[in-house]
Amino acid sequence: MAFYLAFKEVWRNKGRFALIAAVVALITVLVLFIAALAEGLASANREYIEKLNGELLVFQANTQLSTAASRIGRSRVAELRRVEGVEAVGQVGFSTAKLVPPGGDEINVAFIGVEPGMPGEPEVFAGQQLERSRGNNVIVDEGVIVRLGVQVGDLIRLKVTRGTREEFYDLTVVGLTDRRQYFFQPAVFAPIVTWDNIRADGGQPGGELVSNIAVVKLRNPDEIERMKRRIEAEVKDVEVADKKTAWEALPGYTAQQSTLSTQQFFTFFIGVLVVGGFFQIQTLQKVAQIGMLKAIGLSNWTVGLTAFAQIIIVNALGVAVGAAGTLALTANFPVTVPIVLTGATALAAVLALLAIGPLGGIVSVVALLRIEPLRALGMAQ
Protein backbone atom coordinates (compact mmCIF):
# COMPACT_ATOMS: atom_id res chain seq x y z
CA MET A 1 0.00 0.00 0.00
CA ALA A 2 2.69 2.46 1.06
CA PHE A 3 4.81 1.79 -2.00
CA TYR A 4 1.78 1.94 -4.25
CA LEU A 5 0.87 5.39 -2.94
CA ALA A 6 4.48 6.58 -2.90
CA PHE A 7 5.02 5.53 -6.48
CA LYS A 8 1.71 6.95 -7.73
CA GLU A 9 2.29 10.29 -6.08
CA VAL A 10 5.81 10.64 -7.46
CA TRP A 11 4.73 9.47 -10.89
CA ARG A 12 1.71 11.77 -11.11
CA ASN A 13 3.74 14.75 -9.85
CA LYS A 14 6.80 14.06 -11.94
CA GLY A 15 7.67 17.71 -12.47
CA ARG A 16 7.76 18.61 -8.82
CA PHE A 17 9.71 15.54 -7.76
CA ALA A 18 12.07 15.86 -10.74
CA LEU A 19 12.86 19.36 -9.57
CA ILE A 20 13.93 18.23 -6.13
CA ALA A 21 15.79 15.26 -7.63
CA ALA A 22 17.61 17.76 -9.86
CA VAL A 23 18.59 19.79 -6.81
CA VAL A 24 19.91 16.63 -5.18
CA ALA A 25 21.74 15.79 -8.41
CA LEU A 26 23.43 19.21 -8.49
CA ILE A 27 24.40 18.90 -4.85
CA THR A 28 25.82 15.48 -5.65
CA VAL A 29 27.88 16.94 -8.49
CA LEU A 30 29.13 19.67 -6.21
CA VAL A 31 30.03 17.34 -3.34
CA LEU A 32 31.72 14.86 -5.65
CA PHE A 33 33.64 17.62 -7.40
CA ILE A 34 34.88 19.00 -4.14
CA ALA A 35 35.82 15.49 -3.08
CA ALA A 36 37.61 14.93 -6.35
CA LEU A 37 39.32 18.27 -6.08
CA ALA A 38 40.42 17.57 -2.53
CA GLU A 39 41.72 14.20 -3.63
CA GLY A 40 43.35 15.70 -6.71
CA LEU A 41 45.03 18.52 -4.83
CA ALA A 42 46.11 16.17 -2.09
CA SER A 43 47.72 13.74 -4.46
CA ALA A 44 49.26 16.52 -6.54
CA ASN A 45 50.89 17.55 -3.32
CA ARG A 46 51.86 14.25 -1.81
CA GLU A 47 52.02 11.76 -4.66
CA TYR A 48 55.77 11.37 -4.64
CA ILE A 49 56.00 10.97 -0.89
CA GLU A 50 53.02 8.64 -0.79
CA LYS A 51 54.57 6.29 -3.33
CA LEU A 52 58.06 6.30 -1.83
CA ASN A 53 59.57 2.83 -1.56
CA GLY A 54 60.56 3.39 2.04
CA GLU A 55 58.76 3.77 5.35
CA LEU A 56 60.43 6.66 7.11
CA LEU A 57 61.61 10.12 6.11
CA VAL A 58 64.54 11.64 7.96
CA PHE A 59 64.71 15.42 8.35
CA GLN A 60 67.23 17.68 10.00
CA ALA A 61 66.23 18.33 13.61
CA ASN A 62 64.18 21.45 14.42
CA THR A 63 62.99 22.00 10.87
CA GLN A 64 59.37 21.10 11.60
CA LEU A 65 59.50 18.45 8.89
CA SER A 66 60.04 21.09 6.22
CA THR A 67 61.76 19.58 3.20
CA ALA A 68 62.89 23.04 2.14
CA ALA A 69 64.54 23.85 5.46
CA SER A 70 66.01 20.43 6.16
CA ARG A 71 69.56 19.43 5.17
CA ILE A 72 70.97 15.93 5.40
CA GLY A 73 74.60 15.34 4.55
CA ARG A 74 76.45 12.18 3.43
CA SER A 75 77.89 11.58 6.89
CA ARG A 76 74.46 11.56 8.44
CA VAL A 77 73.32 9.07 5.82
CA ALA A 78 76.23 6.83 6.69
CA GLU A 79 75.16 6.92 10.35
CA LEU A 80 71.59 6.08 9.37
CA ARG A 81 72.78 3.06 7.44
CA ARG A 82 74.46 1.73 10.54
CA VAL A 83 71.27 1.72 12.63
CA GLU A 84 70.10 -1.83 13.36
CA GLY A 85 66.96 -2.69 11.38
CA VAL A 86 67.59 -0.25 8.55
CA GLU A 87 67.67 -1.97 5.20
CA ALA A 88 68.59 0.93 2.94
CA VAL A 89 68.84 4.70 2.99
CA GLY A 90 68.61 7.06 0.03
CA GLN A 91 69.31 10.75 -0.10
CA VAL A 92 66.63 12.84 -1.71
CA GLY A 93 66.95 16.48 -2.70
CA PHE A 94 64.16 18.75 -3.86
CA SER A 95 64.52 21.66 -6.21
CA THR A 96 62.57 23.29 -8.98
CA ALA A 97 63.46 23.89 -12.60
CA LYS A 98 61.78 24.68 -15.88
CA LEU A 99 61.39 22.26 -18.71
CA VAL A 100 61.91 23.92 -22.05
CA PRO A 101 60.14 21.97 -24.76
CA PRO A 102 61.14 22.74 -28.35
CA GLY A 103 58.85 25.53 -29.46
CA GLY A 104 56.46 25.21 -26.51
CA ASP A 105 55.79 26.99 -23.26
CA GLU A 106 58.08 26.29 -20.37
CA ILE A 107 56.79 23.93 -17.71
CA ASN A 108 57.58 24.17 -14.02
CA VAL A 109 58.78 20.86 -12.69
CA ALA A 110 59.92 19.43 -9.43
CA PHE A 111 63.56 18.58 -9.99
CA ILE A 112 64.37 15.78 -7.57
CA GLY A 113 67.74 14.23 -6.90
CA VAL A 114 67.76 10.57 -5.91
CA GLU A 115 70.37 7.91 -5.30
CA PRO A 116 70.24 5.24 -8.00
CA GLY A 117 69.12 1.92 -6.55
CA MET A 118 68.27 3.47 -3.20
CA PRO A 119 64.93 4.35 -1.57
CA GLY A 120 63.63 7.52 -3.14
CA GLU A 121 64.19 6.52 -6.71
CA PRO A 122 60.84 5.80 -8.41
CA GLU A 123 60.27 2.48 -10.19
CA VAL A 124 60.01 2.87 -13.94
CA PHE A 125 57.32 1.23 -16.01
CA ALA A 126 59.29 1.71 -19.23
CA GLY A 127 62.99 2.13 -19.89
CA GLN A 128 65.53 1.68 -17.13
CA GLN A 129 66.27 2.79 -13.60
CA LEU A 130 69.03 5.32 -13.09
CA GLU A 131 72.38 3.61 -13.14
CA ARG A 132 75.11 5.84 -11.82
CA SER A 133 75.20 8.73 -9.42
CA ARG A 134 76.57 10.84 -12.19
CA GLY A 135 75.54 11.13 -15.79
CA ASN A 136 72.90 13.16 -17.51
CA ASN A 137 70.16 10.58 -17.30
CA VAL A 138 66.71 11.24 -15.84
CA ILE A 139 63.45 9.50 -15.08
CA VAL A 140 60.33 11.55 -15.77
CA ASP A 141 56.86 11.04 -14.32
CA GLU A 142 53.55 10.77 -16.13
CA GLY A 143 52.85 14.46 -15.62
CA VAL A 144 55.87 15.27 -17.78
CA ILE A 145 55.09 12.49 -20.24
CA VAL A 146 51.57 13.69 -21.01
CA ARG A 147 52.61 17.33 -21.21
CA LEU A 148 55.62 16.81 -23.44
CA GLY A 149 54.88 13.50 -25.10
CA VAL A 150 58.41 12.31 -24.37
CA GLN A 151 59.65 8.79 -24.97
CA VAL A 152 62.52 6.82 -23.56
CA GLY A 153 65.68 8.04 -25.25
CA ASP A 154 64.43 11.58 -25.86
CA LEU A 155 66.44 14.57 -24.81
CA ILE A 156 64.78 17.11 -22.56
CA ARG A 157 66.10 20.58 -21.85
CA LEU A 158 66.09 21.89 -18.30
CA LYS A 159 66.44 25.56 -17.45
CA VAL A 160 67.84 26.66 -14.11
CA THR A 161 68.38 30.22 -12.99
CA ARG A 162 71.68 30.49 -11.17
CA GLY A 163 72.03 33.92 -9.66
CA THR A 164 70.61 35.99 -12.49
CA ARG A 165 72.01 33.79 -15.20
CA GLU A 166 69.90 31.23 -17.04
CA GLU A 167 71.58 27.92 -17.63
CA PHE A 168 70.36 25.11 -19.85
CA TYR A 169 71.02 21.40 -19.42
CA ASP A 170 70.17 18.67 -21.89
CA LEU A 171 69.31 15.39 -20.21
CA THR A 172 68.44 11.99 -21.63
CA VAL A 173 65.19 10.34 -20.53
CA VAL A 174 66.07 6.75 -19.60
CA GLY A 175 62.95 5.77 -17.72
CA LEU A 176 59.28 6.61 -17.36
CA THR A 177 57.40 6.37 -14.10
CA ASP A 178 53.74 6.84 -13.12
CA ARG A 179 52.40 10.04 -11.56
CA ARG A 180 54.85 11.27 -8.93
CA GLN A 181 53.91 14.92 -8.60
CA TYR A 182 55.51 16.81 -5.80
CA PHE A 183 54.11 20.12 -4.68
CA PHE A 184 51.71 20.34 -7.67
CA GLN A 185 54.51 19.91 -10.16
CA PRO A 186 55.32 17.04 -12.46
CA ALA A 187 58.64 15.52 -11.51
CA VAL A 188 62.03 14.96 -13.14
CA PHE A 189 64.34 12.60 -11.26
CA ALA A 190 68.10 12.87 -11.70
CA PRO A 191 71.01 11.08 -9.99
CA ILE A 192 71.82 12.99 -6.84
CA VAL A 193 75.25 14.20 -7.95
CA THR A 194 73.94 15.41 -11.28
CA TRP A 195 71.06 17.06 -9.43
CA ASP A 196 73.48 18.78 -7.07
CA ASN A 197 75.47 20.14 -9.98
CA ILE A 198 72.49 21.40 -11.91
CA ARG A 199 70.20 22.83 -9.19
CA ALA A 200 70.16 26.54 -8.67
CA ASP A 201 72.03 26.72 -5.36
CA GLY A 202 73.87 23.43 -5.52
CA GLY A 203 77.35 22.28 -6.31
CA GLN A 204 79.23 24.00 -3.51
CA PRO A 205 82.80 22.88 -3.98
CA GLY A 206 84.60 21.07 -1.24
CA GLY A 207 81.69 20.26 1.00
CA GLU A 208 79.98 16.92 1.38
CA LEU A 209 76.98 16.09 -0.78
CA VAL A 210 73.96 17.57 0.96
CA SER A 211 70.34 16.63 0.26
CA ASN A 212 67.13 17.75 1.92
CA ILE A 213 65.99 14.48 3.40
CA ALA A 214 66.84 10.82 3.54
CA VAL A 215 64.38 8.05 2.85
CA VAL A 216 64.75 4.95 5.01
CA LYS A 217 63.59 1.52 4.03
CA LEU A 218 63.17 -0.81 7.01
CA ARG A 219 63.98 -4.46 7.19
CA ASN A 220 60.64 -4.96 8.90
CA PRO A 221 58.07 -2.45 7.62
CA ASP A 222 55.77 -3.18 10.60
CA GLU A 223 58.20 -1.64 13.06
CA ILE A 224 57.72 1.95 11.97
CA GLU A 225 57.12 3.43 15.43
CA ARG A 226 59.94 1.55 17.09
CA MET A 227 62.43 2.30 14.31
CA LYS A 228 61.46 5.97 14.32
CA ARG A 229 62.40 6.18 18.00
CA ARG A 230 65.53 4.13 17.54
CA ILE A 231 66.83 6.30 14.69
CA GLU A 232 66.11 9.49 16.61
CA ALA A 233 67.97 8.05 19.59
CA GLU A 234 71.00 6.76 17.72
CA VAL A 235 71.52 9.46 15.13
CA LYS A 236 72.17 12.97 16.31
CA ASP A 237 70.35 15.97 15.03
CA VAL A 238 67.54 14.29 13.05
CA GLU A 239 63.78 14.16 13.11
CA VAL A 240 62.02 11.12 11.69
CA ALA A 241 58.51 10.96 10.29
CA ASP A 242 56.35 8.34 8.62
CA LYS A 243 55.05 9.17 5.17
CA LYS A 244 51.63 10.38 6.28
CA THR A 245 53.07 12.71 8.91
CA ALA A 246 55.53 13.97 6.30
CA TRP A 247 52.98 14.86 3.67
CA GLU A 248 50.64 16.39 6.22
CA ALA A 249 53.52 18.69 7.11
CA LEU A 250 53.82 19.91 3.54
CA PRO A 251 53.13 23.65 3.47
CA GLY A 252 49.41 24.30 3.20
CA TYR A 253 48.46 20.65 2.89
CA THR A 254 46.38 20.34 6.05
CA ALA A 255 44.83 23.79 5.71
CA GLN A 256 43.80 23.03 2.16
CA GLN A 257 42.28 19.69 3.01
CA SER A 258 40.38 21.01 5.99
CA THR A 259 39.04 23.91 3.92
CA LEU A 260 37.80 21.50 1.30
CA SER A 261 36.27 19.11 3.76
CA THR A 262 34.51 22.02 5.44
CA GLN A 263 33.09 23.03 2.07
CA GLN A 264 32.03 19.48 1.49
CA PHE A 265 30.31 19.27 4.81
CA PHE A 266 28.45 22.53 4.27
CA THR A 267 27.31 21.50 0.80
CA PHE A 268 26.07 18.27 2.30
CA PHE A 269 24.34 20.18 5.08
CA ILE A 270 22.69 22.50 2.56
CA GLY A 271 21.46 19.40 0.77
CA VAL A 272 19.90 18.09 3.97
CA LEU A 273 18.16 21.43 4.55
CA VAL A 274 16.90 21.76 0.97
CA VAL A 275 15.50 18.24 0.84
CA GLY A 276 14.11 18.60 4.36
CA GLY A 277 12.51 21.93 3.48
CA PHE A 278 10.96 20.57 0.32
CA PHE A 279 9.33 17.62 2.03
CA GLN A 280 8.27 19.70 5.00
CA ILE A 281 6.45 22.15 2.73
CA GLN A 282 4.81 19.23 0.98
CA THR A 283 3.72 17.83 4.30
CA LEU A 284 2.21 21.13 5.38
CA GLN A 285 0.27 21.29 2.13
CA LYS A 286 -1.03 17.78 2.62
CA VAL A 287 -2.34 18.02 6.19
CA ALA A 288 -6.02 17.75 5.14
CA GLN A 289 -5.32 14.92 2.73
CA ILE A 290 -3.32 12.96 5.29
CA GLY A 291 -6.04 13.48 7.89
CA MET A 292 -8.54 12.05 5.41
CA LEU A 293 -6.32 9.04 4.64
CA LYS A 294 -5.93 8.27 8.32
CA ALA A 295 -9.67 8.69 8.88
CA ILE A 296 -10.60 6.21 6.16
CA GLY A 297 -8.29 3.67 7.74
CA LEU A 298 -4.67 4.09 6.62
CA SER A 299 -2.31 3.44 9.49
CA ASN A 300 0.38 5.81 10.66
CA TRP A 301 2.90 3.23 9.57
CA THR A 302 1.57 3.29 5.99
CA VAL A 303 1.47 7.08 5.86
CA GLY A 304 5.01 7.39 7.26
CA LEU A 305 6.40 4.67 5.03
CA THR A 306 4.84 6.32 1.98
CA ALA A 307 6.61 9.59 2.69
CA PHE A 308 9.84 7.84 3.53
CA ALA A 309 9.75 5.77 0.36
CA GLN A 310 9.27 8.93 -1.68
CA ILE A 311 12.20 10.59 0.01
CA ILE A 312 14.38 7.57 -0.71
CA ILE A 313 13.24 7.35 -4.35
CA VAL A 314 13.84 11.03 -5.07
CA ASN A 315 17.12 11.11 -3.16
CA ALA A 316 18.51 8.01 -4.85
CA LEU A 317 17.45 9.24 -8.26
CA GLY A 318 19.16 12.58 -7.72
CA VAL A 319 22.35 11.00 -6.42
CA ALA A 320 22.45 8.51 -9.30
CA VAL A 321 22.03 11.22 -11.91
CA GLY A 322 24.52 13.50 -10.19
CA ALA A 323 27.12 10.78 -9.74
CA ALA A 324 26.79 9.61 -13.34
CA GLY A 325 27.13 13.18 -14.54
CA THR A 326 30.19 13.78 -12.39
CA LEU A 327 31.86 10.60 -13.61
CA ALA A 328 31.19 11.55 -17.22
CA LEU A 329 32.61 15.01 -16.59
CA THR A 330 35.72 14.03 -14.68
CA ALA A 331 36.58 11.29 -17.17
CA ASN A 332 37.06 13.99 -19.78
CA PHE A 333 39.09 16.40 -17.71
CA PRO A 334 42.61 17.27 -18.87
CA VAL A 335 45.42 15.96 -16.63
CA THR A 336 46.43 19.49 -15.77
CA VAL A 337 43.26 19.89 -13.69
CA PRO A 338 43.80 18.37 -10.26
CA ILE A 339 40.58 16.35 -10.18
CA VAL A 340 40.90 12.77 -9.07
CA LEU A 341 37.80 10.71 -8.36
CA THR A 342 38.94 7.57 -6.65
CA GLY A 343 36.51 4.77 -6.00
CA ALA A 344 36.83 5.06 -2.24
CA THR A 345 36.21 8.81 -1.99
CA ALA A 346 33.37 8.65 -4.49
CA LEU A 347 31.75 5.77 -2.62
CA ALA A 348 32.06 7.54 0.72
CA ALA A 349 30.57 10.72 -0.72
CA VAL A 350 27.73 8.86 -2.45
CA LEU A 351 26.86 7.00 0.74
CA ALA A 352 26.80 10.27 2.65
CA LEU A 353 24.66 11.86 -0.06
CA LEU A 354 22.17 9.00 0.14
CA ALA A 355 21.67 9.98 3.77
CA ILE A 356 20.65 13.53 2.79
CA GLY A 357 17.03 12.52 2.18
CA PRO A 358 16.41 10.47 5.29
CA LEU A 359 18.15 13.09 7.44
CA GLY A 360 16.25 15.97 5.88
CA GLY A 361 13.00 14.04 5.77
CA ILE A 362 12.85 13.04 9.42
CA VAL A 363 11.11 16.25 10.42
CA SER A 364 8.44 15.95 7.77
CA VAL A 365 7.81 12.27 8.46
CA VAL A 366 7.39 13.02 12.15
CA ALA A 367 5.03 15.86 11.23
CA LEU A 368 3.01 13.45 9.08
CA LEU A 369 2.71 10.99 11.92
CA ARG A 370 1.37 13.73 14.18
CA ILE A 371 -1.52 14.67 11.90
CA GLU A 372 -4.79 13.60 13.50
CA PRO A 373 -7.46 11.77 11.53
CA LEU A 374 -9.95 14.16 13.15
CA ARG A 375 -8.71 16.72 10.64
CA ALA A 376 -10.92 15.04 8.10
CA LEU A 377 -13.90 16.48 9.96
CA GLY A 378 -12.25 19.85 10.26
CA MET A 379 -11.59 19.16 13.92
CA ALA A 380 -8.42 18.96 15.95
CA GLN A 381 -7.79 18.07 19.53
Add this chain to the structure above:
Amino acid sequence: MIGLEAINVTKVYGAGATAVTAVNDVSLSVRRGEFVALVGPSGSGKTTMLAMLAGLLRPSAGQIFIAGQDIGRMSETQRTRFRGRYIGFAFQSNNLVPYLTALENVELLLRLNGKLDRNGRERARDLLVRLGLGERLHNRPNQLSGGQQQRVAIARALIHEPEVVLADEPTASLDTERAHQVVQTFAELIHEQNRAGIMVTHDLRMCKYVDRVIQMMDGKVSRVITDRREILRLAGAADELDGHPPSVNGKPALAGDPLAILQGV
Protein backbone atom coordinates in the same frame (compact mmCIF):
# COMPACT_ATOMS: atom_id res chain seq x y z
CA MET B 1 -30.62 -5.41 12.66
CA ILE B 2 -28.75 -2.66 14.39
CA GLY B 3 -25.77 -1.31 12.49
CA LEU B 4 -24.71 1.30 14.97
CA GLU B 5 -25.65 1.94 18.54
CA ALA B 6 -24.52 4.71 20.86
CA ILE B 7 -25.40 4.36 24.52
CA ASN B 8 -25.24 7.31 26.92
CA VAL B 9 -22.37 8.91 25.09
CA THR B 10 -20.77 12.01 26.58
CA LYS B 11 -17.82 14.06 25.41
CA VAL B 12 -16.15 16.61 27.64
CA TYR B 13 -13.34 18.79 26.34
CA GLY B 14 -10.81 20.15 28.80
CA ALA B 15 -10.96 19.70 32.54
CA GLY B 16 -11.89 21.54 35.70
CA ALA B 17 -13.26 25.05 35.39
CA THR B 18 -12.66 25.24 31.64
CA ALA B 19 -14.35 21.94 30.85
CA VAL B 20 -16.90 22.06 28.04
CA THR B 21 -19.46 19.34 27.54
CA ALA B 22 -19.89 19.01 23.77
CA VAL B 23 -22.07 15.93 23.85
CA ASN B 24 -24.14 15.19 26.91
CA ASP B 25 -25.47 11.69 27.49
CA VAL B 26 -26.75 10.97 24.00
CA SER B 27 -28.08 7.61 22.90
CA LEU B 28 -29.08 6.71 19.40
CA SER B 29 -29.09 3.77 17.08
CA VAL B 30 -29.26 3.34 13.35
CA ARG B 31 -30.39 0.13 11.72
CA ARG B 32 -28.90 -1.25 8.57
CA GLY B 33 -30.77 0.06 5.59
CA GLU B 34 -31.68 3.22 7.45
CA PHE B 35 -30.46 6.72 6.57
CA VAL B 36 -30.42 9.25 9.38
CA ALA B 37 -29.69 12.96 9.33
CA LEU B 38 -27.98 14.60 12.26
CA VAL B 39 -28.85 18.28 12.28
CA GLY B 40 -28.47 21.23 14.58
CA PRO B 41 -26.88 24.66 14.84
CA SER B 42 -23.14 24.99 15.11
CA GLY B 43 -22.01 24.18 18.60
CA SER B 44 -24.84 21.72 19.04
CA GLY B 45 -22.37 18.85 19.24
CA LYS B 46 -23.36 17.10 16.03
CA THR B 47 -19.86 17.01 14.56
CA THR B 48 -18.39 15.81 17.85
CA MET B 49 -21.05 13.12 17.92
CA LEU B 50 -20.16 12.12 14.36
CA ALA B 51 -16.45 12.01 15.23
CA MET B 52 -17.20 9.62 18.09
CA LEU B 53 -19.49 7.44 15.97
CA ALA B 54 -16.71 7.33 13.38
CA GLY B 55 -14.14 6.13 15.88
CA LEU B 56 -12.11 9.30 15.39
CA LEU B 57 -12.73 10.55 18.89
CA ARG B 58 -12.96 8.58 22.10
CA PRO B 59 -16.08 9.29 24.19
CA SER B 60 -15.53 10.56 27.73
CA ALA B 61 -18.29 8.24 28.82
CA GLY B 62 -20.69 5.80 27.24
CA GLN B 63 -20.35 3.11 24.65
CA ILE B 64 -20.53 2.94 20.87
CA PHE B 65 -21.15 -0.37 19.17
CA ILE B 66 -20.59 -0.95 15.50
CA ALA B 67 -20.94 -4.45 14.11
CA GLY B 68 -21.23 -5.61 17.69
CA GLN B 69 -17.88 -4.17 18.78
CA ASP B 70 -17.34 -1.41 21.32
CA ILE B 71 -15.10 1.03 19.45
CA GLY B 72 -14.56 3.15 22.55
CA ARG B 73 -12.49 0.37 24.07
CA MET B 74 -10.18 -0.07 21.11
CA SER B 75 -6.62 1.16 20.89
CA GLU B 76 -5.69 3.81 18.34
CA THR B 77 -4.29 1.18 15.98
CA GLN B 78 -7.30 -1.09 16.35
CA ARG B 79 -9.69 1.78 15.66
CA THR B 80 -7.77 2.76 12.53
CA ARG B 81 -8.05 -0.77 11.20
CA PHE B 82 -11.68 -0.90 12.26
CA ARG B 83 -12.53 2.30 10.40
CA GLY B 84 -10.95 0.98 7.23
CA ARG B 85 -12.97 -2.20 7.44
CA TYR B 86 -16.39 -1.29 8.90
CA ILE B 87 -16.94 2.40 8.20
CA GLY B 88 -17.35 4.32 4.96
CA PHE B 89 -16.62 8.04 4.88
CA ALA B 90 -17.73 10.98 2.79
CA PHE B 91 -16.40 14.32 3.97
CA GLN B 92 -17.19 17.92 3.25
CA SER B 93 -13.95 18.49 1.31
CA ASN B 94 -10.53 16.96 0.67
CA ASN B 95 -12.29 13.69 0.14
CA LEU B 96 -10.13 12.26 -2.56
CA VAL B 97 -6.46 11.51 -2.97
CA PRO B 98 -5.42 14.12 -5.58
CA TYR B 99 -2.87 11.96 -7.36
CA LEU B 100 -5.17 8.97 -7.83
CA THR B 101 -7.84 8.66 -10.52
CA ALA B 102 -11.51 8.34 -9.66
CA LEU B 103 -11.33 4.57 -10.03
CA GLU B 104 -8.09 4.31 -8.02
CA ASN B 105 -9.63 6.40 -5.24
CA VAL B 106 -12.51 3.95 -4.98
CA GLU B 107 -10.22 0.94 -5.27
CA LEU B 108 -8.09 2.32 -2.43
CA LEU B 109 -10.55 0.95 0.14
CA LEU B 110 -10.51 -2.47 -1.50
CA ARG B 111 -6.72 -2.38 -1.56
CA LEU B 112 -6.73 -1.43 2.11
CA ASN B 113 -8.89 -4.44 2.93
CA GLY B 114 -7.02 -6.81 0.65
CA LYS B 115 -10.05 -7.21 -1.60
CA LEU B 116 -8.71 -5.70 -4.77
CA ASP B 117 -9.31 -8.73 -6.94
CA ARG B 118 -10.94 -8.96 -10.35
CA ASN B 119 -14.38 -8.96 -8.77
CA GLY B 120 -13.53 -5.94 -6.61
CA ARG B 121 -12.26 -3.96 -9.57
CA GLU B 122 -15.40 -4.76 -11.45
CA ARG B 123 -17.62 -3.64 -8.61
CA ALA B 124 -15.68 -0.38 -8.26
CA ARG B 125 -16.08 0.30 -11.95
CA ASP B 126 -19.79 -0.61 -11.94
CA LEU B 127 -20.48 1.59 -8.95
CA LEU B 128 -18.85 4.59 -10.62
CA VAL B 129 -20.76 3.89 -13.80
CA ARG B 130 -23.92 3.67 -11.75
CA LEU B 131 -23.06 7.09 -10.29
CA GLY B 132 -22.76 8.50 -13.79
CA LEU B 133 -18.97 8.61 -13.83
CA GLY B 134 -18.41 6.00 -16.52
CA GLU B 135 -16.60 8.52 -18.64
CA ARG B 136 -14.55 9.80 -15.75
CA LEU B 137 -13.01 6.64 -14.35
CA HIS B 138 -9.49 7.65 -15.22
CA ASN B 139 -9.74 11.32 -14.42
CA ARG B 140 -8.04 12.77 -11.40
CA PRO B 141 -10.03 14.77 -8.84
CA ASN B 142 -8.86 18.13 -10.21
CA GLN B 143 -10.44 17.18 -13.54
CA LEU B 144 -13.78 16.50 -11.90
CA SER B 145 -16.51 18.92 -10.85
CA GLY B 146 -17.42 19.26 -7.19
CA GLY B 147 -20.50 17.09 -7.67
CA GLN B 148 -18.52 14.43 -9.47
CA GLN B 149 -15.91 14.44 -6.71
CA GLN B 150 -18.61 13.92 -4.09
CA ARG B 151 -20.05 11.05 -6.09
CA VAL B 152 -16.60 9.43 -6.22
CA ALA B 153 -16.45 9.91 -2.46
CA ILE B 154 -19.80 8.17 -2.10
CA ALA B 155 -18.55 5.27 -4.17
CA ARG B 156 -15.47 5.08 -2.00
CA ALA B 157 -17.59 5.16 1.16
CA LEU B 158 -19.61 2.16 -0.01
CA ILE B 159 -17.27 -0.02 -2.05
CA HIS B 160 -15.83 -2.06 0.81
CA GLU B 161 -19.30 -3.01 2.05
CA PRO B 162 -19.00 -1.25 5.40
CA GLU B 163 -21.40 -1.65 8.28
CA VAL B 164 -21.84 2.09 8.70
CA VAL B 165 -21.57 4.96 6.24
CA LEU B 166 -20.91 8.45 7.60
CA ALA B 167 -21.17 11.70 5.70
CA ASP B 168 -20.06 15.05 7.04
CA GLU B 169 -21.74 17.95 5.24
CA PRO B 170 -21.40 16.21 1.88
CA THR B 171 -23.19 19.00 0.04
CA ALA B 172 -21.45 22.01 1.57
CA SER B 173 -19.57 22.94 -1.57
CA LEU B 174 -22.27 22.04 -4.08
CA ASP B 175 -25.04 24.04 -5.73
CA THR B 176 -28.64 23.13 -5.02
CA GLU B 177 -29.19 20.85 -7.98
CA ARG B 178 -26.02 18.86 -7.48
CA ALA B 179 -26.57 18.72 -3.74
CA HIS B 180 -29.94 17.07 -4.31
CA GLN B 181 -28.48 14.67 -6.86
CA VAL B 182 -25.66 13.62 -4.58
CA VAL B 183 -27.74 13.03 -1.46
CA GLN B 184 -30.51 11.35 -3.41
CA THR B 185 -28.06 8.84 -4.91
CA PHE B 186 -26.43 8.39 -1.54
CA ALA B 187 -29.77 7.56 0.06
CA GLU B 188 -30.61 5.18 -2.75
CA LEU B 189 -27.42 3.24 -2.35
CA ILE B 190 -27.63 3.11 1.44
CA HIS B 191 -31.11 1.61 1.21
CA GLU B 192 -30.18 -0.67 -1.61
CA GLN B 193 -26.99 -1.99 -0.10
CA ASN B 194 -28.42 -2.15 3.39
CA ARG B 195 -25.93 0.06 5.20
CA ALA B 196 -26.52 2.16 8.30
CA GLY B 197 -26.15 5.73 7.04
CA ILE B 198 -25.64 8.90 9.04
CA MET B 199 -25.31 12.33 7.52
CA VAL B 200 -24.43 15.48 9.37
CA THR B 201 -25.82 18.47 7.55
CA HIS B 202 -26.83 22.03 8.18
CA ASP B 203 -28.84 22.03 4.95
CA LEU B 204 -32.31 21.00 6.07
CA ARG B 205 -33.46 20.57 2.48
CA MET B 206 -31.33 17.45 2.33
CA CYS B 207 -33.43 15.87 5.04
CA LYS B 208 -36.09 14.91 2.57
CA TYR B 209 -33.97 11.92 1.52
CA VAL B 210 -33.53 10.49 5.00
CA ASP B 211 -35.70 8.21 7.06
CA ARG B 212 -35.22 9.99 10.32
CA VAL B 213 -33.92 13.34 11.48
CA ILE B 214 -32.12 13.71 14.77
CA GLN B 215 -31.88 17.29 15.89
CA MET B 216 -29.22 18.26 18.41
CA MET B 217 -28.99 21.31 20.61
CA ASP B 218 -26.42 22.11 23.29
CA GLY B 219 -24.99 18.63 23.24
CA LYS B 220 -28.31 16.85 23.62
CA VAL B 221 -30.83 15.38 21.24
CA SER B 222 -33.58 17.96 21.19
CA ARG B 223 -35.96 16.32 18.75
CA VAL B 224 -36.31 13.18 16.68
CA ILE B 225 -38.50 13.30 13.60
CA THR B 226 -39.65 10.06 12.09
CA ASP B 227 -42.91 11.10 10.54
CA ARG B 228 -42.56 11.42 6.79
CA ARG B 229 -44.75 14.52 6.65
CA GLU B 230 -42.81 16.18 9.41
CA ILE B 231 -39.51 15.43 7.71
CA LEU B 232 -40.71 16.85 4.43
CA ARG B 233 -42.06 19.90 6.19
CA LEU B 234 -38.69 20.39 7.85
CA ALA B 235 -37.01 20.00 4.46
CA GLY B 236 -39.25 22.66 3.03
CA ALA B 237 -40.58 20.12 0.57
CA ALA B 238 -44.07 19.80 1.93
CA ASP B 239 -45.53 20.48 -1.47
CA GLU B 240 -44.13 17.16 -2.63
CA LEU B 241 -46.52 15.48 -0.26
CA ASP B 242 -49.39 16.39 -2.51
CA GLY B 243 -47.76 16.22 -5.89
CA HIS B 244 -45.64 13.13 -5.32
CA PRO B 245 -45.96 10.00 -3.34
CA PRO B 246 -44.00 10.04 -0.09
CA SER B 247 -41.17 8.00 -1.40
CA VAL B 248 -37.48 8.12 -1.82
CA ASN B 249 -36.70 7.53 -5.45
CA GLY B 250 -39.65 5.44 -6.27
CA LYS B 251 -39.38 3.20 -3.25
CA PRO B 252 -41.55 3.62 -0.22
CA ALA B 253 -39.77 5.76 2.30
CA LEU B 254 -38.80 3.96 5.44
CA ALA B 255 -40.40 5.44 8.46
CA GLY B 256 -38.07 5.01 11.37
CA ASP B 257 -39.09 2.43 13.89
CA PRO B 258 -39.82 4.53 16.95
CA LEU B 259 -38.61 1.82 19.28
CA ALA B 260 -35.24 1.62 17.63
CA ILE B 261 -34.72 5.32 17.51
CA LEU B 262 -34.77 6.71 20.91
CA GLN B 263 -33.18 5.73 24.07
CA GLY B 264 -32.76 8.00 26.99
CA VAL B 265 -34.05 11.25 25.57
